[in-house]
Amino acid sequence: MDNARAPYVTLNPRPKRKALGWFFIVLGVLGCVLPFLQGFLFLALGVFVLRDQHLWAAHRWAWVEKRWPGAVSKIESLESSMTARFAGWGAGLRRAIGRG
Numbered sequence: 092m093d094n095a096r097a098p099y100v101t102l103n104p105r106p107k108r109k110a111l112g113w114f115f116i117v118l119g120v121l122g123c124v125l126p127f128l129q130g131f132l133f134l135a136l137g138v139f140v141l142r143d144q145h146l147w148a149a150h151r152w153a154w155v156e157k158r159w160p161g162a163v164s165k166i167e168s169l170e171s172s173m174t175a176r177f178a179g180w181g182a183g184l185r186r187a188i189g190r191g
Contacts, residue, residue, distance in 0.1 A: 101143065102143060102144065102145070102146065102149075103143045103144070104144055105144070108140060108141075108143075108144060109141065109144050111140055112137050112138075112140035112141035112144060112148070113137065113141070114137075115133050115134075115136045115137030115140060116133070116134060116137035116138075116141070118133040118137075119131070119132070119133035119134030119135075119136075119137055120134070122134075135155070138151050138152055138155070139152065139166065
């Protein structure tokens with residue numbers, strides 16, 4: 092594996108996102124041993140979640156992006172659309188309960 096580095100990384104640490112990412116990493120390690128879990132899938136998902144939390148994860152994600160650029164662009168566009176959708180749902184919920 093070559094040393095692909097992300098050209099510019101902005102870290103945005105958030106405790107809930109870190110906890111979720113590390114949870115997926117632990118599931119991935121367990122999945123490498125247990126036959127009923129997909130280890131690689133959870134490891135990749137953990138790195139994806141942690142890519143803006145830790146520098147090492149950003150570098151691994153840069154390697155994945157170099158290796159599979161089409162898949163990464165689809166995943167990141169899906170993340171942005173889901174983020175916008177959840178923000179809209181949250182705003183609607185706040186309006187419905189009279190807090191926004």
